[in-house]
Amino acid sequence: MRKYTGLMVVVFVLLGAGFLFTMNDIGTGSGVSGGSGPTVLEVHGQSIDQQSYSRMGEQTLQLCSEAGLHNYINFLMAPDAQQMQQALQLGRFGYNYFTMMRNNLTAVELNRFVANRIILKRAITEMGLYASEDEVTEAIKSLPTFSSGGKYSEAAYTLFAEKRLGRMGMTERHLRDLVRENLCLNKLVNIVGGGLAPSRSATQDMLEAQMQTVTLAKVTFQRDDFVERENPSEEEVKAYWEAHQDAYKTDEQRRISYLLLTLPEDADEAATEDDKAEAEPKNEEEAKAKAQAKAAEETQKRELRATAAKALTRQIQELYDSIIESENEKLPLDFKAIVEKHDHQVTESELFTRAKLPAELQGLTLRGSSNQNRPLSEDIFKMKKSDNAYNNVSAPLPVGEHGWVVFVLEEVVEPELLDYDAARAKARAQLIGENATEKVKLAAEEARSAVLELMKAGKDFDTAVREKGLTPVQVGPFASSTPPQDEPSAQQLHGIAAGLNPGEVSEVINEADRSLFFLVEKRELEDTEENKLRVDNAVQGAEMDLMIRTFLNWINHQYQKAEVKAPAV
Template sequence: MIENLRKYPGVIIAALVAVFIGFLLMDSQQYFRNGGGGSKVITVDNVSYDEGEFNRIGPASRALTQQLSSYQAMTMYEFSMAMADNKAASEDALEKSFFTRRILLQRAGKQFGIEPSVEEIQTFIRERSVFAETNPTDPTKKSFNKEGYEGFILNRLGKSGMSEKDVYQLVKDVLTYEKLSELLAIGISVDKEKVKALYQANRQKIGISYANLKLEEFSKKLTPTEEELKKYWEERKDSYKTENRRKFSYVVGTPKYPAGAEKAPTPPTAEPGKPAPEPSEADKKINEQRKKAELEVAAQMDDLFTHLDESKGGSFEDEVKNLGWELKVTDLFSSTTMPEELMKLTPRKTDKTIEQLLFTLKVTSDPLSKFSNYLAIGEADWFVARLDAEEESRVKTYEEAKDEVRKQWIEEKGREEMKKAADEAHKKIKEAIAAKKSFADAAKDAGLSSITIDPFGNGENPAGHPDAQAFFTAAQYTNPGELTEVVTTADGSAVALVDKREIVKDPNFDSMLSGGVDQTKRSIRIQAFQAWINERYELAKIQ
């Protein structure tokens, strides 16, 4: 551990080492942990976690982090970015990675003696979260939106199966990240002059002349033979595959509200500065009736699963019929051709879509593995599905893939021809300009037409020039009178010349530069933390 820390500038200081040694043996969690109920779905360094723990610490908290991020809550956003796994190839991998990285961060907090207090957590919520509202007349002043916070806890958080305790733990992890990233970045300095040069490059205005080469002009001349297409397909046929298709039987359990209680009553409106009044007795009665109906349908779904467990799934049709529900059966469909009635269903206790839940279902020798969990959907409905049939993805035959193969062959060969032409045109125009010819004449001699853009800045899109920002990026550090490298445009390539460069004077430049230096420091902190957490993640034993 101590050897690993030497890789991070500034971390090897006596105080940190002393703290680390003092807390090294405190992480008894991985050896003496009271596990929650339910089957274990993930193990990190010999510590197992069940589905509820995984969802709470992983997917649900990841979604919560996104909900609590905003322009006014940048620390939460920064945390979500620092914890992101850029190598994750799927949504499942992202969720697994986020969960594991939080576990590793929590352990590191104990090891390094970073234990944010309840008071620090509450201060963050009051002063640095999305619930800390900025005074529009005085941006330096903020006020805590207590009603908004309490409403979020009571009305929105519960739908994801979480509580205020989970918010506190998330904020604790954010504060741990903040302190640890500062330690990891100690000793790494920011070159203010380089930041200044970067800001000046982004604040300039540049005038451009350019000549386009359209990909379409090269592609339309290509007529591949059958032999060429077959050879192209043979060399990369594994990339041409059919979609995985699945067929399901499913049921949606909906509460049966009594007459008069079909619609929830509108909550009474609070007057400014006063608490919301109590609902009327009639509204209270309706709410009670609705709650009873919702509990009944939840209990029915629970009973359905109990009977399915007893019959190993064999009684599905009979149980659904006994409940008076409608069993629906789909045809085979892929993740991109889902039936509309399924697309409309919205799970309420997970951030996954129905499509993700159905197509990540893994079938084993257990008959019950063909069933999804029963899912809370919509406002109060419940859903369960059984996988009836599957057509797995396979490599397409040549005839099935032929149109796709032809399209890709033409585009690829067209780009090759266009690149040759663009490089040749760039060379000719450069030589002509060196011989004192104008760009317009040089482009004409190369068989191209010249187009001019008046000076424009970073982020500006002059009318009629959709690729202006590509030109700006290519020209940022090119001297006036010189060509940029060949520019890739939306529909081809271009040869571009910098006509002029204008430095934009801004009275707020110094404050902007100061902000840029701070932003660079934040970036360094994030990068130092990511290097550290990535190494920890690679070394972790995850099953």
């Protein structure tokens, strides 16, 4: 120490300077850097350098995602009410908004998130919003990331604090400050949008229109009847093909490597009836005992299956975390090695089309309300091939009852144009289909106009329809919540009928396979306590929707006032 005193003084000065430059981060008042490095974003005239931008942007998003602060992301990321609703749905069903979107986030979206964080901090200061240490502690205990069996787990929190926070470049102070921001954000949403009430009468009218029962008399023209009458000439088919050549191509092909994790089928489901056959109970007491034992067995099986499903979810998340860590460490993507590290095997497919996926993926759909049973093939074929290997990795996709899929897009073979001989059959079928569609629409319009003329002359709907050689079919009475099974468009018909009076005829409704119109015979509303309760719930839902929309309008206005600039973008 005596020999190198001068050198040590220099080192301590440099360490002190570094400490000063890194003090101002996510946990400080503005979250803006003290000027280290070039400016990548400017908000309210304040400059944000790359280090602070990364800390306030991607690192914060990752921390929010892993801690379960989904709504914090949603409120500061979603640009409008529609995307906010989608994000809330994802959060409601346990999906990680940032994990699902991280490879698709644009610079504009990250800029908006970082800028909105600064806007939020200013609003918290200006409005004097505050969350105590006790509130923060209780909020952390309520986060699902730190719970086990529905109760707060100190072990889960300790593991997260010791293993996950450091890898993200965060500390417990960052987590507490972020939770405090989230609590203040919730208070801000209530201040900005709370107290606004939608019109109860308008909400009630809208809901009653949905709850009422309707009885219809329907006249239908089937498209297939018109298809059978079409017989275009060869010249017409060739002219149609020449005008639409771009529509006739080979099918796009793709090749992927993937991991599919599923639970084995329940053994009872595969058992035969003979296997399940049991002797009849001798008396009521024995029957009751057997029923109780069977119920207990079923409960145990459900619990075991639920536990196994949770373990499966943890496995896929841990594996995906490894992919993210590999990307963060700037390593070349080795999907196979990462999967093998987690004791699984990658499956490598041959080239396939959208209609013919690998056998074990064929027919798989995504579960969850937001996914609406979307076919897995849609996600595989909508991904764009990127030079960045990590952008070719999908998010964990929930499939089937409990399964998960992660895939890597390896190769894309683009479609090629077909010549006339190869495209002729398809072009002819499409020409016939288009001609039939136009003719069925025209026939329905002409029939409706003729029926209305006869009704003006004093004839009822049934008589007027039959005079035109048509047959009306009664549909209902039915409510939107109890549509008839033999009417595939019952919900749509109910919605149209809700805007008509009894005795009025609808406009022509054109669908893919038919055209139709109908007469509203009856509209009735049953006055029940259940319906009154539904009105109350609808009013509460409308209040929440109005509050969220008002806050989004407010923060978008604040974003415009902040004069956000991003010279690097």
